Amino acid sequence: MSDEPAAGATTAGDDAPGSKTESTDDGLVDRLLAGDHRALARTISRIENRRQGYRELVSDLYDHTGTADVIGVTGSPGAGKSTLVDKLAETYRERGETVGVIAIDPSSPFTGGAVLGDRIRMASTVGDMDVFVRSMSARGTLGGLSTATTDAVTAMDAFGKDKVIIETVGAGQNEIDIVRTADTVAVLVPPGSGDAVQTLKAGILEIADVFVVNKADRDGADRTVQELMEMIELGEGPSFGASAGHHGPDASGHHGTDAGGHDVGDADGHNGAHDEPERQEPVDGDASDATRSWQPPIVETVATESRGIDELLDAFADHRTYLVDSGERETRSHRRHAEEIRTLLREDLHELLEGELDRHGGVDGLAEAVQRGETDPYTIADDVLDPVERCLSDLDASIE
Template sequence: MTAARSTLDPDDRRLLEQLLEGDHRALARTISKIENRAPGSRALVAALYEHTGNADVIGITGSPGAGKSTLVDKLAETYRERGETVGIIAIDPSSPFTGGAVLGDRIRMASTIGDMDVFVRSMSARGTLGGLSTATADAVKAMDAFGKDKIIVETVGAGQNEIDVVRTADTVVVLVPPGSGDAVQTLKAGILEIADVFVVNKADRDGADRTVQELLEMIELGEGGGFGGASSRARSDQHHHRDGVDHHDSSATDGSTADSDSTTDDPAPARWTPPILETVATDGTGVDEVVDALADHRTYLERSGERDVRARERYAEEIRTILREDVHDLLAEELEDRGGVASLADAVRAGETDPYTVVDEILEPLEACLAEVERSESAVDSGSSSDVETRR
C-alpha cells in the first residue's frame, strides 16, 4: 500500500480538476468512485482534502416519516433564496439480503428541482463496519471541494451506524414527530445527546405541544440540575416566541444563552443549549427559524472554539475507522488463506477447537511480524514506531 496522497493517476487528476472547475458530472463521478471504493478513490479523496473546509455541514436525522426529506427540501430552498449553493446527501437503508435499495428521498425534494446548484445525491448503506460513515464523510469532502456553501446530510436515525454518519456534520438537527412516546424513543436511541437543534415537525398535529414539553424536560434533566437557571428561563421565553410572532427575537434567545448581546465578542460563551423549534415542513412554516438556529449554532461553534474541537474528534474518528477497515480487509485475506471462515467454523462446531484459539492462531504471525517491524524501526529511529503502536 503506497501513500494515498502521492498516487493520483492521470485520469483521476483530470477528474479532480473538472470537479474543482465546477463540473457537475465530475462531482457525481467522484462520489461514485468514493461509494464504490473504486481503485484510486483513496488518492482522489486525499487530493480533495486541501480544497475543503469552507462548507457548513448540517446533519439531519429522525425516525422514518418524521419529515426529514421535506424539511431538507425547504432548507435547500431557503438557502438558495439567500444565494447559497447546497449539496444534499440522502441516505437510505439497503436490504441486508440482496444489497438492493430503493432511494426515495429525492421524490420529496421538488422545490429546487431544475436548479443544478442544489446537488442531491442518494446513497445507500452499502458497506459494513462504519463504511457508510467513511463514504459519507468523503462525499461531503467532494461537495465541499466543489464549492458548496451548505452541505446537508440526511439519514434515518435508527442505529449506531446512522448516528456515526450524522456525526460527520458540524451541526446536528434531530427531527421529532409529534405523538406520544416518540420523545422517549428518541432518548432510548441515544439521539438526544447528539442533537444541536431539535425540530418538532408536523407541529400542526395533535400532541406537538406535548412533544415539545417532553423534549424540554429531557434537555433540562440533561443539564444537570439547571432548574430555574438562566437556561430554563431562556427556554420559556423561546416557547412564547415560537409562534412566529417575531422570529428574529426568538432566534437570538434560543440561539445560545451567551448570544443575548450579539455585538460583543464574548470570550467564553456558555454551553450550547439545543433549541426546540416547531415546523410544518410541508408548507414551510418555521423553516426560517430553523435556518436562523443553524446560523446561531455555527456562530457558537466558532466563538467557543468548539468547531476545532469537533473537527479534531471527527478526524480522529475517521483515522480510526479507516484503520479498522484496512486491518479488517487484511485479516479477511488472512482468513481466506486459511481456508475461509466456514471451515474454521466447522472445526469449532466439531469440537476440535474454539473461536478464541482460532483467532489467536490467525493473529500470531501478524503480531510476530509487527514486533519485528517495531524492533527494526526502534533500532533506526526511536521516534517513528508510534504508528506501529497504534495499529495494534
C-alpha cells in the same frame, strides 16, 4: 441531450464496471474543483462503490476542504425529514448559497444499493444546478450512515458547496453516527410523540444541537414542545450530551420559536431560539463547562408550507457562531479526523485479516475444524493475528 446530469440526479451508472471511467481518472479532480457536477457525481460513485483509486481521489480533495457547513437531519421515520430538507435547500438557495444533499437510504438486501431514492421527494429545487442531491445506501450500518458518507461530504466540500445537508435513515437510537460527520445535528420530533419522546432520553436526545417539531400544525405539537423543554431542563450534568461526545445544555432555558416564527418563552418569561447562547467560562481549567454552554433550541416548523424554515436556518447559524466562538468547531474537526483514521484502519485491517483467514483455509473450513473439535475460535484468532503482531513488533524494534 446534454451529457450533464439533471440536477439532483444520481449517476452511479457513470462509473459502472467496465465503463471507460472505471480506469481513467485523468482530470477528474480538476473538473470537480472547477465546478463540474458530472465530475462530482462520478467521484461520489467511485467513493460509494469503493472502486480502485477512490482513496487517492479523496486524498487529493482534502486540501480543498474545510469551508462547508455540514448539517445532519435525523429523526424517526415519518417525521417529515425529506420535505424539510427540500425546504432547507430551497431557502438556502434563495439566500444565495449553494447546497449539497446526501440522503442516506436503507440499503437493498440484494444489491446493497439505496432503495428509497429521497430525491424523488425533493421537488422544489429540481432544475437548480446549485443544489446537488445524491442518495446513498446505508449498507446495513446501524447508525444509518455508510462509511462512504464522510468521503462524499469531503467531495461536496471540495467542490465548493456552502451547505452540505445529510438526511439519515431514521432508525431511532442508532442514529448517533451522524455526530461523527455533521457540525450541527437537527433532530426531528413529530407532534404527539408521547412515549416516543420519552424514548429519546436514552439515545438520540443527546445528539441534538437543534430540536425540530415538524408538522407543528397538528394536534399535540404544544405538548411535544413542553415535553422536550422539560427533558432539556432535566438534562443537566455530564450525562446529557457528554456520552455522545457532542454538547450539553446550559441553564439559560431558552428553547425556540413556533411555526409562525414567534418566540416561545420559558416559564420565567425568557424568549427563544435566536438569543445568543450563554458563554460559560471554564472553571479551574475545566473545558467541559464551555462545551456544555449551548442549549438546544426547539423550533416548530410546517415544512409542507415552508413555515418556520427561516427560523430553523437562523438557529443553525446561531449554532455555527457558537462553535466558532467557543472553539468547539476546531475540537469537533479534530475528533472527526481521528474517527476517520480509526475507520480506515479498521477497514484495512479487516481486509488484511480476511486474506490471512483465506490463507488458513477460509472461515468455513476453520468453522468445520472447530465443529470437529480440532481447535477452538480463540486459538484460530491467535493464529491469524500472530503474523500481524510479529510484523508490528519487528517494526517497533526497527524504529527503536
